[in-house]
Amino acid sequence: GQQVMQIPQYQHVQEGEDFTTYCNSSTTLSNIQWYKQRPGGHPVFLIQLVKSGEVKKQKRLTFQFGEAKKNSSLHITATQTTDVGTYFCARHGGSARQLTFGSGTQLTVLP
Amino acid sequence: DGGITQSPKYLFRKEGQNVTLSCEQNLNHDAMYWYRQDPGQGLRLIYYSQIVNDFQKGDIAEGYSVSREKKESFPLTVTSAQKNPTAFYLCASSIDDLGETQYFGPGTRLLVL
Numbered sequence: 001g002q003q004v005m006q007i008p009q010y011q012h013v014q015e016g017e018d019f020t021t022y023c024n025s026s027t028t029l030s031n032i033q034w035y036k037q038r039p040g041g042h043p044v045f046l047i048q049l050v051k052s053g054e055v056k057k058q059k060r061l062t063f064q065f066g067e068a069k070k071n072s073s074l075h076i077t078a079t080q081t082t083d084v085g086t087y088f089c090a091r092h093g094g095s096a097r098q099l100t101f102g103s104g105t106q107l108t109v110l111p
Numbered sequence: 112d113g114g115i116t117q118s119p120k121y122l123f124r125k126e127g128q129n130v131t132l133s134c135e136q137n138l139n140h141d142a143m144y145w146y147r148q149d150p151g152q153g154l155r156l157i158y159y160s161q162i163v164n165d166f167q168k169g170d171i172a173e174g175y176s177v178s179r180e181k182k183e184s185f186p187l188t189v190t191s192a193q194k195n196p197t198a199f200y201l202c203a204s205s206i207d208d209l210g211e212t213q214y215f216g217p218g219t220r221l222l223v224l
């Protein structure tokens with residue numbers, strides 16, 4: 001399927017520092033979704049972005065969709081230990097009608 | 112994640128045995144999915160079903176089989192043909208098959224002894 005590249009694979013931050021993960025595609029995305037998976041848990045839907053240049057906020061989380069709809073980012077301001085987990089982006093798979101997930105960014109927050 | 116159940120939470124299997132993982136949803140969703148997740152990696156699609164009595168192969172269907180006899184149930188069988196079955200298996204559902212929000216079950220960890 002069509003890939004979405006996600007970077008970085010791992011990120012360690014001190015509590016209170018900011019964190020950003022990026023998702024990139026070589027082709028235009030119809031939409032992008034973000035999920036969070038806590039250690040030992042299952043992915044939980046966070047948000048979906050559809051419009052070019054769209055920015056959405058959820059408390060300390062800011063999600064952006066690029067103007068060309070080929071990239072997206074998730075930024076967390078002033079991380080907390082509750083932010084620990086793996087963050088995945090996912091793209092709609094077009095004709096296959098399925099979501100294709102990025103490889104995820106595993107966030108560790110050091111107290 | 113409410114409304115999707117997977118059982119068992121942990122499953123041990125001897126090499127050469129088939130095993131069936133259960134997935135049930137009471138969300139009245141048409142579409143259901145099975146993913147495999149290996150340690151430190153993303154989710155890979157095994158099979159998906161858009162409607163009852165219909166299903167399609169995902170990216171890594173070899174060694175797996177599914178059925179969709181009822182809207183609320185989508186069991187996955189890991190057959191002996193699957194060479195490396197030890198993994199975390201996640202079931203998900205969505206309202207329709209148009210790539211909308213997916214809701215995941217708690218997962219089943221399969222360990223082949």
